[in-house]
Amino acid sequence: MGPEPDSNVSSSSLKITKLPKLKDDGSNWGTYKDLAMNAIVAKGLRRHVTGTVRVPPTLEERDGEFFLPNRLAPLSEDELEAHEDKLDEYLQKQAQVRQIIYETVSEATFMRIKTQPNAQLMIIALTNIFENKGEMVQMDTLTRLQTMPCLADDDVVKHITEMQRLKEALAAMGAPITDHAFSTYIKASLPDDFRPLLSTISSTSRMTGRTLTSDALIDPVLGQG
Structure with a gap:
């Protein structure tokens, strides 16, 4: 968008490294x-x-x-x-x-x-x-990720997919969250039916000394869902 380049400026000098389009909502x-x-x-x-x-x-x-x-x-x-x-x-x-x-x-x-x-x-x-617009979009996206619930009759696959989309959106805005924080948000969002599974996953992680990544959490959750 915009006016034609100044004819005095060579095309080589105007060649622009691939830049993202600035979104009107300021999210990026x-x-x-x-x-x-x-x-x-x-x-x-x-x-x-x-x-x-x-x-x-x-x-x-x-x-x-x-x-x-x-x-x-x-x-x-x-x-x-x-x-x-x-x-x-x-x-x-x-x-x-x-x-x-x-x-x-x-x-x-x-x-x-x-x-x-x-x-x-x-x-x-x-x-x-x-x-300010970009900061507000980041805040709204993070709040949604932190508070979105998965009810007992909700589709867990769709729920996790939406959480992953929000996580990627924050990263694209230049406000990435840690994998540990993402795992915490997932666990907090799940209904009580998943508590025994989450307890088992956490115990296994402690016993093996392995960090509980979001991928390691998501796989068994989707298996139960």
Whole structure:
């Protein structure tokens, strides 16, 4: 999504390492932010998003000659050429940052950030939109995983599958949970009918000295279910 690339920027300079699309619900914001910033830094564009890049000054034209602000003498041809080269480089790198973002956001998000006057303010606008949104989605997903019950007449296979999906969703958001925590959530979610089996599994794990992984827990649970 977004406008066509600036014709002054070569296609090779705009080639973007495979980046995920930023989801409108912000669920993958953490991962997206890290990967997008890494791509920006890898292309030598860091200063354009931190605001430390020097912006070439706007020239003043008087009687067909060009002047720097607060300078009495006009620019020579060589000075004017050097200034225009710096301006082209600045605008090209600004365009490269924008292109990285434009190609990885939805049309709705593009419409919200496209009017920002420079790359730094565009990144700030994007962060303001998605930072809290992503955190709320992570919190809601984790809460659901921690509290979802499997009732006595529920399909255990579907229940475990949904828990695994939520675990993977958290990892994709950049908020993975440990395997030990996942095993704890599974055990807490199961109905009382599974208590004897869970006790046996835990006892066997202690006796053998083996860590009880979620896979080792899930297999017998599904066997009983």
